[in-house]
Every structure is written in C-alpha cells, then in structure tokens.
Amino acid sequence: MRRRLVLIGLALVVLSSAGGAIVVRHDVDDAKYRVPASVFPALVDMPGEGHGVLIAPQWVVTAAHAVTWQSEIRQVMLNGRARNVERLVIHPGYRKPVQALLDQALATWDWTLFRSQLAASDDIALLKLSDPVTDVAAVTVNSGEGEYGQIVQIIGKGATGNGESGYAFSDPHRTTLRRAYNRISSAYGRWICYVFDAPPDALPLEGGSGSGDSGGPVLLQSGQDWVLAGLTSWSDPQSTARVPGRYGQVSCNVRLSHYREWITGVMTGVTTGT
Numbered sequence: 209m210r211r212r213l214v215l216i217g218l219a220l221v222v223l224s225s226a227g228g229a230i231v232v233r234h235d236v237d238d239a240k241y242r243v244p245a246s247v248f249p250a251l252v253d254m255p256g257e258g259h260g261v262l263i264a265p266q267w268v269v270t271a272a273h274a275v276t277w278q279s280e281i282r283q284v285m286l287n288g289r290a291r292n293v294e295r296l297v298i299h300p301g302y303r304k305p306v307q308a309l310l311d312q313a314l315a316t317w318d319w320t321l322f323r324s325q326l327a328a329s330d331d332i333a334l335l336k337l338s339d340p341v342t343d344v345a346a347v348t349v350n351s352g353e354g355e356y357g358q359i360v361q362i363i364g365k366g367a368t369g370n371g372e373s374g375y376a377f378s379d380p381h382r383t384t385l386r387r388a389y390n391r392i393s394s395a396y397g398r399w400i401c402y403v404f405d406a407p408p409d410a411l412p413l414e415g416g417s418g419s420g421d422s423g424g425p426v427l428l429q430s431g432q433d434w435v436l437a438g439l440t441s442w443s444d445p446q447s448t449a450r451v452p453g454r455y456g457q458v459s460c461n462v463r464l465s466h467y468r469e470w471i472t473g474v475m476t477g478v479t480t481g482t
Contacts, residue, residue, distance in 0.1 A: 230364055230386035231416045231453035234372035241386040248363050250347045253285040257382050259424035263349055265340035267475050270423035271439050272302040272333040292338035297474050301330030319446040331441045332462050334474050349464050350437040355395040361427040363387045366420025374453035388415020400438045400463045406455035417459045426461045
C-alpha cells in the first residue's frame with residue numbers, strides 16, 4: 209500500500225500534498241526560504257501529509273487528492289491546535305487516477321494520457337469544522353481572473369530539495385515550513401500553472417512545490433493583501449527527466465476563481481458534493 213501511495217504521489221505530483229517543503233534554488237541559502245508559522249496562520253495540516261487553507265470560520269478548502277486517500281478525516285491541525293471535522297465535501301467532478309494509466313506511464317515514462325486525466329478532474333474539496341475558528345483570520349479567495357503573469361507565493365511543508373538535483377520520491381513528505389515565489393505561466397479553466405526556472409531567469413526566491421505540499425496555498429497579491437488564488441495540486445513528471453523538483457518542473461494548481469461559485473454554494477448549503 210505504501211508503494212502505491214508513493215507512485216500516486218509521483219503521478220500527482222508530485223504533488224504537493226503530500227520533502228522539507230518547497231523545492232528551492234541551488235544557489236540560494238535554504239534558510240532564506242524557511243518561515244515561521246506566524247507568516248501564514250491560516251495554513252491547515254492534514255493528517256500525515258498535505259494541507260488546506262481556512263477560508264471561513266468553519267470552512268477549509270483543500271485539494272481533493274490530499275484527503276481522499278485516507279478513509280476518513282476526523283481532525284486537522286490549525287495554528288497549533290487540533291480542530292474537529294464535521295464533514296468532508298468532495299467536488300462531484302473529482303476523479304481518482306486510473307491505476308492502469310499510472311502503470312503505463314511508469315513503465316514508458318509517457319505521461320500524456322495520465323496528464324490529460326489529471327487536467328480533466330476537479331481536484332478540490334471542502335472540510336466543515338465542528339466549531340468556528342476564532343483565533344485565526346480566514347483568507348479571502350481570489351475572485352478575479354487576471355492570474356497570468358502575476359507573481360505568487362507558494363507555502364508548504366512537503367518534500368524539499370533544490371532545482372539542480374531535485375529530490376527523491378521516498379523523501380519525507382512533511383518537514384519544515386517554507387515559502388517561495390514564482391510567476392504564473394498559464395491560467396485557464398481549472399488550473400493556474402508555473403515553471404520552476406533556473407538562474408539567471410529565476411526570481412530571487414524562486415521555488416516550486418514538492419510531494420506533500422498538496423492542498424497548500426498559492427497566494428496572489430491584491431492591493432496590500434494576499435488572496436488565495438490556488439491550491440497546490442500536481443506537477444508534470446515528464447518535465448523533470450524522471451527526477452521531481454528539478455529546474456523546468458511544471459506545477460499546476462487548482463484555480464480557485466474557477467470554483468468560486470461552487471465553494472460559496474457548498475458553504476451556504478445551496479450546492480452539495482459527493
């Protein structure tokens with residue numbers, strides 16, 4: 209079972225939902241990427257690995273694949289405290305990866321069809337907490353559609369490494385909190401994506417997601433504030449020559465402006481999920 213989870217993480221990832229978190233530039237001190245929890249107190253830790261974000265006093269948004277591999281989720285961690293979960297709502301358009309396609313991709317390293325399957329799935333879920341959160345402010349969900357070309361913050365505790373050597377799939381999926389920046393290279397429909405560029409084209413603190421970062425925030429600046437534009441979802445294994453986290457990795461993230469109506473509907477009881 210553990211091997212299967214690793215392979216699915218590779219495929220989805222590599223996901224970020226699932227070592228120290230965030231993959232960094234090889235020529236920048238890793239300490240510059242490490243941040244205290246106070247930088248983003250609305251970050252939610254799922255059991256074992258993966259993240260979510262508090263978007264209302266009683267609601268957490270996350271990537272569906274970050275929670276559906278577990279039989280149930282009774283508690284999550286937020287601001288150093290365990291919070292009970294009342295219910296989980298999976299988007300009805302979410303589809304688990306087909307094992308046969310994953311097996312074929314791993315055997316041939318042709319990820320074309322597997323990527324198509326990932327791209328066609330609605331990788332988003334909501335968790336309703338049993339009690340409203342009063343000690344952490346919720347984060348505003350982005351409602352605009354001007355993400356293309358914008359610089360974003362990526363935050364997570366998943367697998368880490370650097371763009372020159374990448375990281376191993378067997379590396380820990382939960383470690384130290386890190387923050388990096390990147391520029392959105394494409395934005396349409398369900399997804400916003402970015403490329404982990406190598407120096408000299410990289411941003412000063414350029415980085416990308418790693419396994420275990422799934423469901424974590426992609427933040428876009430709006431005026432003086434940072435709003436939640438996306439959730440870490442999957443990276444294209446074919447973009448990294450069989451080693452995740454290397455320069456050139458393309459990471460795709462759930463585009464929350466696309467799901468604003470569904471999110472509001474679930475929270476107000478107008479829309480349901482699976």
